[in-house]
Amino acid sequence: MPAELVKLYPENPDPQRVREVARALREGAVVIYPTDTIYGLGCDIHNARSVERVARIKGIKPQKNDFSFICYDLSHIADYARVSNQAFKLMKRLLPGPYTFILDATNNVPKLLNTNKKTVGIRVPDNNIPRQLVQELGNPIITTTLRDETPDTVEYSTDPELIFEKYYHDVDIIIDGGIGGYEPSTIVDATTDEFRVVRQGLGEVDWE
Template sequence: MPAEFIKIYPQNPDERRIRQVVDCLKDGGLVIYPTDTVYGLGCDIYNSRAVEKIARIKGIKPQKNDFSFICYDLSHISDYARVGNAAFKIMKRVLPGPYTFILDATSNVPKLLNTNKKTVGIRVPGNLIPRLIVKELGNPIVTTSIKDDDEIIEYSTDPELIYEKFQHQVDMVIDGGYGGNVASTIVKADSDTFEIIREGLGDINVFL
């Protein structure tokens, strides 16, 4: 059975549509959704079978996963990661925004997402759709980028083309308009120093 394809407007997300997505996630579904960078593939972080399905789609072992997850806001992050004073000041300035922060994980992070690692990647994207999904769900969702097989175009930006490709692998695809083709900037901030792991859409000058 092909995935549902639903339209949600990022400027004014329909609450009923958000609840529809959340119901899918609660049932263990996989959802493709827009962010402020590229389209992401995700599930409820507490559903281990759904996380394993995403790992299969990505062609990796669940124990080798490098998934990050989306939180609603800064206060939500503190439930899952330890944030030092320097990191907090920076994150308060740049979030919501196109950054993934690698932080020291707390015991609230499910084992499958934190296998043999003491850190976790966390995002608060500048797109209301995934953040409202997380708020309604009551806990974070996994986020991993939708990559294209094309050698030139690394990330798919057209939700209809994304649907064509993934409709038999996921349960729902959200059309939130055209996505970007530059991923988030990844910043390691597990102490009071910052290390740029990957330069992406987010401005790195705030860390220099």
């Protein structure tokens, strides 16, 4: 079946539609959704078959994925990552925002993703749509950037109508949250307290 196109407004997402999408995620749906940077592709972290679908769409092996988790806030982060006091303070100051924090993974993560991953990326985007989806779902969702790659350039999909035209046979739901960004999140390695910017993206990092 072709994907359903769902219109949601980041300022005030319709709670009924959010519940419907969360229920679909719980039942195994793969969803494209807006973030505070680029549109993302993801699913419920507890559905292994859906994680495999996301990996296929991205053209990678599930065991070698570099997926991150979208969380509503930092309240359950200890379930998935080991966080030092310094890292927690930095994340609390910068999140929600356009950052991905790389942290040491707890034993839960390999079980969830069927990988040998030692680290996990954590996102708390400054966009109410994915955060309310996660809150309604009751656990994080997998996220990976939706992008079109050519040998010479990487182009990020920003127009939800064009995204729908391209991906409506691959996913179950595409959320139209307006025109998306084209600059990715800033990735910060916080596995030690010597924080390191792995990729400079939209988020500015000030260690002070």
